[in-house]
Amino acid sequence: MHIAIVGNIGAGKTTLTQMLGAHYKWDVMYEAVEGNPYLASFYEDMERWAFNLQIYFLNSRFAQVQQIRSTTYATIIQDRTIYEDAFIFARNLYDSGVMPQRDYDTYLLLFNSIINTVSQPDLLIYLKADIPKLVSQIRKRGRDFESDISVEYLESLNKYYEDFAKTYEHGRLIEIDVNNMDFANNPSDFSQITEKLDKELFYI
Known part of the structure; x- marks a missing residue:
């Protein structure tokens, strides 16, 4: 089984991925953030590095999906999906004028070639978080390269996430509002x- 967590920057995806993996004894796949050669440069100069970053993430996510397909004996939980790359991040960069038409068209050609070989996750878990929650958690984790992320950028991504969640047709999706949660430190929130997952997955 393939389960994936989707949500904006700072929504708590990585933390929840780790916690659910430990709780259910699932294999875990994280987003390629550490060691990413473009991420810090992207936040310093989005126009220069947008295409490079999106291609890097697309390749990384495709490699993960291939690994998931070859693993038939285990349940895997994934931190962020290949769909978010195209329908949220790349689309936002194009619509906002950061990624030019030529780069966006090239990106979509590659994405569409890849997506035809990809199986959809069995379940998406969408972490819904408002801007104050996102900003608070981004500041709390203290990644230097994220200090340049603007509120406007987060707001724009949130709009695309809302549209994505409402129109997603590739499989099951459940929404979890994390605005008033602290699942990392509060066992009752977790x-x-x-x-909710037990009811969705095991009909308990």
Whole structure:
């Protein structure tokens, strides 16, 4: 089974991926953030590095999906999906004028070639978070390269995430509002999430 967590920067995807993996004894796949050669440069100069970053993420995500397809004996939970790359991040960069038409068209050609070989996740978990929550968590984790992320950029991404969640047709999706949650430190908040997942996955 393939389960994936989707959500904006700072929504808590990586933390929840780790916690659910430990709770259910699932294999875990994280987003390629550490060691990413373009991420810091992108936040310093988005126009210069947008295409490079999106291609890097697309390749990384495709490699993960191939690995998931070859693993038939385990449940895998993935931090962020290949769909977010195209329908949220690349689309936002193009619509905002950061990624030029030529680069966006090239990106979509590659994405569409890849996506035809990809199986959809069995379940998406969408972490819904408002801007104050995102900003608070981004500041709390203290990654230097994220200090340049603007509120406007997060707001724009949130709009695309809302549209994505409303129109997603590739499989099951459940939404978890994390604005008033602290599942990393509050066991009762984490239990709310696992109870919801138990009902969705195991019909408990």
